[in-house]
Amino acid sequence: MMALLDQWFTAAKNATATWSFNRRNRQAWQRGPYNEPRQDKAGFFADHPDLGAQEALLRGAYPRLEMCQTHSTLSRYRENLNLLAALDALGIDKLPHAPSQPCRVLEVGIKNWSTLDALAAWLAEKTNDSFAITGVELDPWRRYQDGHSRWDYATTFAHRVPEAHAPIAGDILDHTGMYDTVVCVLPFVFAEPHLSWGLPLKHFNPPRFFAALHRLVAPGGTLILFNQGDAEFEAQRQLLAPYGYTQRFSGSVPQPFYPYAHPRYGWWLSKPNQSCPKTAGLA
Numbered sequence: 001m002m003a004l005l006d007q008w009f010t011a012a013k014n015a016t017a018t019w020s021f022n023r024r025n026r027q028a029w030q031r032g033p034y035n036e037p038r039q040d041k042a043g044f045f046a047d048h049p050d051l052g053a054q055e056a057l058l059r060g061a062y063p064r065l066e067m068c069q070t071h072s073t074l075s076r077y078r079e080n081l082n083l084l085a086a087l088d089a090l091g092i093d094k095l096p097h098a099p100s101q102p103c104r105v106l107e108v109g110i111k112n113w114s115t116l117d118a119l120a121a122w123l124a125e126k127t128n129d130s131f132a133i134t135g136v137e138l139d140p141w142r143r144y145q146d147g148h149s150r151w152d153y154a155t156t157f158a159h160r161v162p163e164a165h166a167p168i169a170g171d172i173l174d175h176t177g178m179y180d181t182v183v184c185v186l187p188f189v190f191a192e193p194h195l196s197w198g199l200p201l202k203h204f205n206p207p208r209f210f211a212a213l214h215r216l217v218a219p220g221g222t223l224i225l226f227n228q229g230d231a232e233f234e235a236q237r238q239l240l241a242p243y244g245y246t247q248r249f250s251g252s253v254p255q256p257f258y259p260y261a262h263p264r265y266g267w268w269l270s271k272p273n274q275s276c277p278k279t280a281g282l283a
């Protein structure tokens, strides 16, 4: 009986998600650039001196964070600090890429690209300021209460980062190209969060999603992932097993600046120069 009820709820949620997702895509709503309020951060760090000390360290290590510090709301700044703390914890020195070209970076599932600043600040140090970022989002037309869509936010944030291309609306399964580094923060590995996010189940297929990410990483390139919660982290391990990545880091990452419901985990993976599926699983 409970199983039947569960199935019914899932089918109902999927029908609603499909209807609204299709409607959003038809409308492709844009209100124009988002005018982000600049909020003072000093008061927050005066109240949390331990976080102030960690913020000072990150700002010292990643000077490009300054732009976010001055132009953002406090909550977006804290979000960016969290991502930067997580990226920093991976322990990467430099990202491999052809020395004569900028490091080609792809971020998958950018939502509204609110953490682009942290990614750019981190890449500036990991590539000697030579990188180009592409961002892809399946559902960029969701509208916020202020009338702006995710797309408006994403394009506004992208304009402030010279190395970022305009965001791309679409499914990563359809995206082509080759990137030295592919980053994905909180991919959906379970159906329930995907549905609760408002996405139709026809777009939920983790094996195909990670096959697409794998295809987009250049031989010898880097794949960086973050998951939330122990169960997602374990499921992620299974999903990566077919690809033979060298695991450089895998484990818990700090998130001190913004409280999240679940602990976060990071992956730093190197794709072999010769791709060899099924030969070497992850430790």
Ligand SMILES: C[S@@+](CC[C@H](N)C(=O)[O-])C[C@H]1O[C@@H](n2cnc3c(N)ncnc32)[C@H](O)[C@@H]1O
Binding pocket: 108, 109, 110, 111, 136, 137, 138, 139, 170, 171, 172, 173, 184, 185, 186, 187, 188, 199, 203, 209
């Ligand atoms: C859990 S959210 C994480 C968003 C953002 N990275 C963050 O950390 O806040 C996952 C994002 O991936 C996007 N997504 C899911 N499947 C996708 C696909 N096949 N192609 C591109 N984006 C996808 C979703 O629309 C959503 O914005």
